[in-house]
Amino acid sequence: MGNPRGFLDFERVEGSALEPEQRLKNYKEFYSLPSKEEQERQGGRCMNCGVAFCHTGIIARKSTPVSLKSALGVISCAEEKPSPISGGDVGCPLHNLIPEWNDLIYRGLWSEAYDRLSLTNPFPDFTGKVCPAPCEDSCVCAINGESVTIKNNELAIVENAFKSGLVKPFIPKKRSGKKIAIIGSGPAGLACAWELNARGHKVVVYERSDRAGGLLMYGIPDMKLDKSLVQRRLDILARSEIEFKTGYAVDSKKKAEEILKSYDVLVLATGASKPIDLQIEGRQSEDVMFALDFLTASTKSLLDSGKGAQIAKGKDVLIIGSGDTSVDCVAVALRQGAKSIT
């Protein structure tokens, strides 16, 4: 534990964000991390509580164990009622060693912090930007105050590692002689590729789009995850001797059989872009789009021509659903110049 009084003496500091009117002028990211010194102070706010929950990565049960209840601030009841957090996720699903790297950055040991972070997370550069951070909801500091800036600390560690040249390709010394095909190059496919390649297998990733990255490339808009950062990671994977076959849809029996014949193991990492359709009147209108088609068209246009698509320009836009993806659609439609958004 770095600073025993850190959570008492220092406020949570999140960094800065551009004003909304400024953000709408382009598709660039608008959050910046605080200085390195501030981030070290923020690491010191972690009190390394004896029963840390930030890294547990569990789904809360209907009746929560007493120890978890008290730590999460759940009021205990005489008769067992479903907990308000039942079914919710508690802590980091990657089991990131959060108190350890909080302490390391507090002590200025950034390279060591990156080593500990890499042990559990192959792509902190993505999670540090777009993870919903259940770790922070589970932080004991959040019971009666503000949680440690875990997500920002994670991002600061990996960005510092990139700046210091610590993030490198990994080519295993010995190859196993086994060949593995991975279908789908989203976060799951890429994480599998990284782990299996590190174990010495020859890995080939198939992607139906023209660019690898799946949702990271085309599903999440630029202002949340700049595509140059996705490409930066893809380059490291390619330099680690992972092969990418883009523009290749495995969409026929013949292609599937060919892959099954040519590889020892096949990993299916597809499906995140499969939408839920609504069979209602007017559904077939050409102005009705699935969210991911809308977001993909916007990012593709930005990447291909430097200009955002104009699908929503001057239109009254109706978005059905209010989750993360819908919020992304709002943000993109605003930038495209929608007349109104409901």
Ligand code: SF4
């Ligand atoms: S923000 Fe990072 S540490 Fe927190 S839950 Fe997500 S991956 Fe885990």
